[in-house]
Amino acid sequence: MQTDSSFTFVLFGGTGDLSMRKILPALFEAHRAGGMLADSGKIVAVARHAADRVEYLQWVNEHVKPHVSKNGVDEAAWTSFLARIEFVKIDLGNPEDFVQLRDAVRDLPGIRVFYLATGPSLFVPICHALASVGLNENARIVLEKPLGYDLKSSNAINDAVGEIFAEEQIYRIDHYLGKEPVQNLLALRFGNALFEPLWRREWVESIQITIAEELGVEARGDFYDNTGALRDMVQNHLLQLLSIVAMEPPHSMDSDSVRDEKLRVLRALKPIDPNEIGKVAVRGQYHAGGIRGTPVPGYVTEPGVKPDSTTETFVALKVEIENWRWAGVPFFLRTGKRLADRVAEIVVNFRPVPHSALGVSALRAGANRLVIRLQPNETIRLYCLAKQPGEGMNLASVHLDLAFDQFFREGQMEAYQRLLLDVINGRLALFVRRDEQEAAWRWVEPILNEWTASRKPPKPYAAGTWGPAAASAMLAQHGTCWLEEEN
Incomplete structure (x- = not known):
């Protein structure tokens, strides 16, 4: 599966368990395989539990490596994968912090993918904050389950997200x-x-x-x-x-x-x-x-x-x-x-x-x-x-x-x-x-x-x-x- 699609992959919940066990290992395997990810593609991790990029990459080394490549890690591929990763420290509850995210991704290439590896209570605030700084254009958003507690709450989330992103921009993921x-x-x-x-x-x-x-x-x-x-x-x-x-x-x-x-x-x-x-x-x-x-x-x-x-x-x-x-x-x-x-x-x-x-x-x-x-x-x-x-x-x-x-x-x-x-x-x-x-x-x-x-x-x-x-x-x-x- 070859691609020339340039991208900026923004990972909310960048220090969370899902990011460490599934998302970043999956991106590494695509990177290691060669040709699956455009060379210009970037990964921007968003979290508040790391001080800066250096500390975040240390966290990734410690928590992601055990979940990649059953036959061992290709160190050259791992080093080049880490070079793709940027880090932005923001408080997801503070919309003003999203200005920093906008500035960090403004000049990065390709389609923007926002992956919300967070609790569902943050889906709507994150979407509103992205829109407030103009990041909902030329973008796709990935929503993890659970999407609501019942039909009413699910509709409430979908209505709110749908006001900001068109249906064809919304990717509700089910890994099965x-x-x-x-x-x-x-x-x-x-x-x-x-x-x-x-x-x-x-x-x-x-x-x-x-x-x-x-x-x-x-x-x-x-x-x-x-x-x-x-x-x-x-x-x-x-x-x-x-x-x-x-x-x-x-x-x-x-x-x-x-x-x-x-x-x-x-x-x-x-x-x-x-x-x-x-x-x-x-x-x-x-x-x-x-x-x-x-x-x-x-x-x-x-x-x-x-x-x-x-x-x-x-x-x-x-x-x-x-x-x-x-x-x-x-x-x-x-x-x-x-x-x-x-x-x-x-x-x-x-x-x-x-x-x-x-x-x-x-x-x-x-x-x-x-x-x-x-x-x-x-x-x-x-x-x-x-x-x-x-x-x-x-x-x-x-x-x-x-x-x-x-x-x-x-x-x-x-x-x-x-x-x-x-x-x-x-x-x-x-x-x-x-x-x-x-x-x-x-x-x-x-x-x-x-x-x-x-x-x-x-x-x-x-x-x-x-x-x-x-x-x-x-x-x-x-x-x-x-x-x-x-x-």
Whole structure:
């Protein structure tokens, strides 16, 4: 992916955890690869926790280096990368400080990208301050999640930002959309005659989408206790993945064609009946337990969490899409913290053959499935049945692998690297449009409201397990189970 696009990348929250672990490492990898970033491109970090550029670069050396280049850091590339970085010390709460930022970037080349790696409460003040010094022209702005607490607050932020930046200037980032297997899911469906005819209710029995984390809330207890898993993961990541899986073929891969089809899926989600929430939605909260033999505390004893908190750390949902392609096919969504493994995957279970002369194994559910693994190792695996060697017609499950790191010699591009290059080059297809976000909030809000009104506590689960038993029972009612339970 070559580019001649000159740019000035302004990173708000330049000393924050996201900048250190994801954004700056992604920019370094693009720089190290050569040709992905214009030689004239500059990075301007904005923060108030460093005194000057020298101190900031020391901070970067200490906190960014551990997250780059698994095979070691190329020191020459690292030195030339640091030469791209400038630093501006300002107080984001003081609009007058933005004059210093304007002066620092005034003569720098190319499109300006403003990445807001800050809390959402600062999005609107930063945008107003940028406009006050004329920095909203010839610019793109990247907004990290969460964008609001509910539909009303999300609309308030979008309205305020939309007064300053046009919709085509706004990049609402969801890093799961930048992952290689998600891109390959589109290639598999729309580039091959094999899958698309099967990608419908006649041939698909159910679909599971899981994002599981071994980690707890870490140092984010204050934030997470006012957010919860439904807002933090379902409203954005899981519903975005669902829309990619279920969308109709777009007429092209341009940004609005793709996002139009995703929006149609979100608008076709069957509304959740408040009286049925207990049957189709499970919320849980982890208690003390163990992760790979190491004891870990319960959620309510984590720093920043209220001792009587009823915030959910686990959600499982049964979702239906009311359209011709997917009517009657259950989509099971699941996410949680302190689960048994760190994994993100999409499991497409195809229907068994209608009649088999080969024995009952050919009729069992899950005999044919596609597993798209997003993390930790990015692979696509197609399961089917084959005859075991030897006497008799004994069938066994076998799989075909697309392991990207083995098949393609060139290294994989990390999600943030791909998305940051898309921002610099003005490609919007992998970013969330405002109407998509609104449709997701409209669907999620009745669940949030019912959970708040009912005052029922989340179901407990021990850290290191796969969540409350009710999540498994929900699938059992449909004659299926989560993938790890079958194995």
